Amino acid sequence: MSNLDELASSRTVLEPQDEVRIVGQYYDDKTTRLVRKYGPGPRIHYHVGHYPSSKTPLNIEDATADDIRRSIRTHQEGLLRYAAKIWGAEHRLSGRILDVGCGLGGGSLFWAQEYGADVTSVTNAPEHAPIVEGFAREAGVGERVRTVVSDANHLSLDDGPYDAAVAIESSGYFNRPQWFERLSHALRPGASVCVEEVFITRPHGADVWAEYFYTKPATVRDYAEAAQAAGFELVDDVDATSETLPFWEESAAWTKAVLESDSSLSAVERRQLRISLLANQALGAEWGAGGLRLGFLRFELK
Template sequence: MPSDRAEPGFDDYVDQLNAHYDAATASEGEALLARLQVAFRAAGRDLDRLSLDDVAGIDQLHLGGRSASRALATLGELCAGERVLDVGCGTGGASRLLAAEFGCDVVGVDITPAFIEVASWLSVSTGLAERTRFLCADAANVPLSEGSVDVVWCQHALMNMPHVPRVLAEWQRLLAPRGRVLLHELVAGENTEPLALPVPWARSQATSHLRSREQLERAMALAGFEPLAVEDITDMALAWRQEHSRRESRPAETGQKAVAPPGPTSIFGSDFVLMGRNLRDNLAAGKVRVLSGVWRSARR
């Protein structure tokens, strides 16, 4: 499978993605893993015994959080023992949820080294290292053997990928015959006005590659995937984002004693509150929509 790394400008593109997703490292002068460990200690957590609730604020960085992941897993009828590839795994939250709650064996892949380092540590700390492992790699060139996974899982990642047909071809290579794709993705809405930026996946148009629902579904069909169930869940996603924007804009209570575990600002920096508001506004204006769907490989 040819890699995007052969394309001119690919290294610059990777640098842009890493600069976006690990932006706080440059401003804070300390690696993401070290910052998170300091924050967990400050919140009174044992770094060797973290719970999934402890880490929820930094490991489910998509609309809907854990509830959206559970809904997608249910829609896709995930079964215990299935081999899952989590594409664009970030800090590994969905991988751990699928291992802990659905009994899957999960490999997570992400192009951002800091996320892979954190994902591996969090799986050890939460006792899920035996059911999850993580690779730093390009989604179009994953170092796994042909037919080695039963399910490809992807939440909010394709909108960062400029060459989706290559990624989908790689999914076909990796999937066992009749394997499934479980996708929770942002797509372009009917309102074609420019996005309010920054948003959680991009600070500029350079790393945002939203496609319309029709374009995404056509790409899936051309790659040999048959739709089993595809739902537009924009209204639910907007309601969730509105509630979280209210919480994030709320001033801290005076006299508050407990220090909360780290959240998205520990990763994205202080820009995250603005990113969340812009995402809310883009959803409300019809510039962005959210799909949840299941496809099956037609390859026998």
């Protein structure tokens, strides 16, 4: 059985009507594991990292789990700094912004701390909301970060218009036509929608991404068409696939290191880590083979 086959056999097929609830529960259930791998806070990220040289600087064979975790965190922050440069954050992401699919709030805190943004952090994982708010207070930006528990396709319009919306590896969970339509009413004219996401480049190329993360990846063209129908224009498209590939090497190495060094793990925790390792290895292989593309898109509301 291949890594992909074994991984797929471990997942449950979702019924459409259950997707929002199950994805929210999925992330609630992962909170402790996310903090362990990507913490400590207050800025915790759940996305790939950016490696400018397309190589990991670590000697993986000699690195400890803590060494690898620190490198992952450094390069996750690097991805946001790269995004900020591409998207012109100093003038596009320094006002009132929506961070849609905010995870544990690392990006929200980044935009608030680094660019002075007033951020509305949107999550569909109820357990995450108070964690994000606590991290914001710890980081000294509690007054700049407000958390809302909501399905991205049903964002409230009461507090708009916003100057921008950001989605860091979260838009794959959304009904994209509905999301862009909703954003067209939540954003001011000329505002930007900034998306960092994994895109399909060939048939079945994203199977492992979809299976492991419960997401529904699409092509860049799918995004552009959904955005255009809602009045947005694609103005920036930057490929960073090669510069993000090393993340999967480090992520897999961290998992291996924990499995080998932590004798306190329960049988359930070991099984979860083994599944994660399979996913990391399969994703790294697909990334390197060209079956997935990591891109930064920016859309403007006409």
